[in-house]
Amino acid sequence: AQSVxxxxxxxxxxxxxxxxxxxxxxxxxxxxxFWYVQYPNQGLQLLLKYTSAATLVKGxxxxxxxxxxxxxxxxxxxxxxxxxxxxxxxxxxxxxxxGYALNFGKGTSLLVTP
Amino acid sequence: DADVTQTPRNRITKTGKxxxxxxxxxxxxxxxxxxRQDPGLGLRLIYYSFDVKDxxxxxxxxxxxxxxxxxxxxxxxxESAIPNQTALYFCATSDxxxxxxxxxxxxxTRLTVL
Numbered sequence: 001a002q003s004v005x006x007x008x009x010x011x012x013x014x015x016x017x018x019x020x021x022x023x024x025x026x027x028x029x030x031x032x033x034f035w036y037v038q039y040p041n042q043g044l045q046l047l048l049k050y051t052s053a054a055t056l057v058k059g060x061x062x063x064x065x066x067x068x069x070x071x072x073x074x075x076x077x078x079x080x081x082x083x084x085x086x087x088x089x090x091x092x093x094x095x096x097x098x099g100y101a102l103n104f105g106k107g108t109s110l111l112v113t114p
Numbered sequence: 115d116a117d118v119t120q121t122p123r124n125r126i127t128k129t130g131k132x133x134x135x136x137x138x139x140x141x142x143x144x145x146x147x148x149x150r151q152d153p154g155l156g157l158r159l160i161y162y163s164f165d166v167k168d169x170x171x172x173x174x175x176x177x178x179x180x181x182x183x184x185x186x187x188x189x190x191x192x193e194s195a196i197p198n199q200t201a202l203y204f205c206a207t208s209d210x211x212x213x214x215x216x217x218x219x220x221x222x223t224r225l226t227v228l
Contacts, residue, residue, distance in 0.1 A: 009154065032215055044157075044204065044219045090156055099170060100208060100215040101147055104156035 002027040002093040006105035014113050019063075019078040021108045023091035026072065031093045033074045034102070035065055038088040047089075050074060061085070086112045117141045118220040120205050126226045127195050135190045135223050137205030144209055146188040147217065148172075148180065151202040160203075163188055195227045 007022040025031055033050035048059025055067045065076045074091060088109050092102040118139045127133050137146065144165050149157040159172030161180040169180055177199060181189045192199055202224050206217040 034216070043221045046216065049216060092157075094215060094217075099162050099164065100145065100217075101159045101162050101172060102149075102157070102206075102217060104149075104158070106154060106156040 001098060002029075002031055002095050002103050004091045004093050004103060004105040006089075006091050006108050008108055009106065010109045010111065012111040012113060013081045015083055016080050019076070019081045019085065019110065021076040021089050021091075021110065023065075023074045023076065023105060024072050025074060025091075025093045027093060027095055029095045029097050031095050032100070033065075033067065034092045034094075035059065035063070035074075035076050036090045036092060036104075038090065038107075040087070044090070047076070081110075081112045083112050083114070086110055116221070118205060118207055118218055120203075120220040120223045122223060123221065124224045126228065128228050129196055131195050131227075133192045133195055133225070135203055135205075135225070137188045137190070137220055139186050139205075139207045139218075139220075141207055141209070141218060142185070143207040143218075144185065145207060146182070147206040147208070148178075148188070148190045149204045149206065150174065151204060151222075157204065160190065192225075192227075195225075197227045199225065200227045201225060 004025045035047040036044045048057045058064045091105040094100045121136045147162040148160040151157045163169045163182045166182045179191045205220040208217045
């Protein structure tokens with residue numbers, strides 16, 4: 001089975017500052033890792049997904065994440081926050097031994113202040 | 115047109131009523147999933163199906179049932195709705211052929227049980 005832990009249910013950054021959202025995973029088999037974003041009153045949008053070919057993954061809207069097996073982490077970063085980045089962010093893990101169903105973290109709400 | 119559709123988009127019902135949420139997809143995917151989102155809990159898996167004859171319980175299947183009427187349709191039923199089933203429900207699809215088993219989400223159904 002797999003699981004993820006997102007550290008920090010709420011993160012606040014100033015506009016232009018670095019965004020860092022933390023995700024640690026647990027998996028007994030090679031995992032697939034994803035970050036999703038949910039804007040207010042909207043559905044889920046895929047930001048990026050981990051590929052075994054590269055540990056640094058680039059996604060949409062300037063976000064990227066680095067897979068660190070030794071730390072079992074997949075933290076999401078963006079160099080400079082925009083007001084439009086305010087949303088709920090979910091880290092998720094899946095693997096073949098659980099039907100490729102996604103196990104989500106509890107989410108991190110990102111607030112961007114002027 | 116959207117690849118994954120959910121009906122209804124919003125529903126208010128009363129305790130004890132039977133209700134069905136429907137999901138349809140045009141992606142030709144074999145795998146379909148139902149998730150439930152609650153504030154502060156992220157998304158949790160209710161049921162998933164690999165094909166019309168293969169249905170599996172997820173983490174929180176109690177109080178729910180599903181039907182896979184065809185490859186393209188996967189319905190979630192609440193036989194006797196209760197207030198703590200008030201949540202946002204998402205359907206998702208995937209396929210062995212999709213890169214990294216990425217899942218594609220519908221827009222969600224907001225269900226309120228009074």
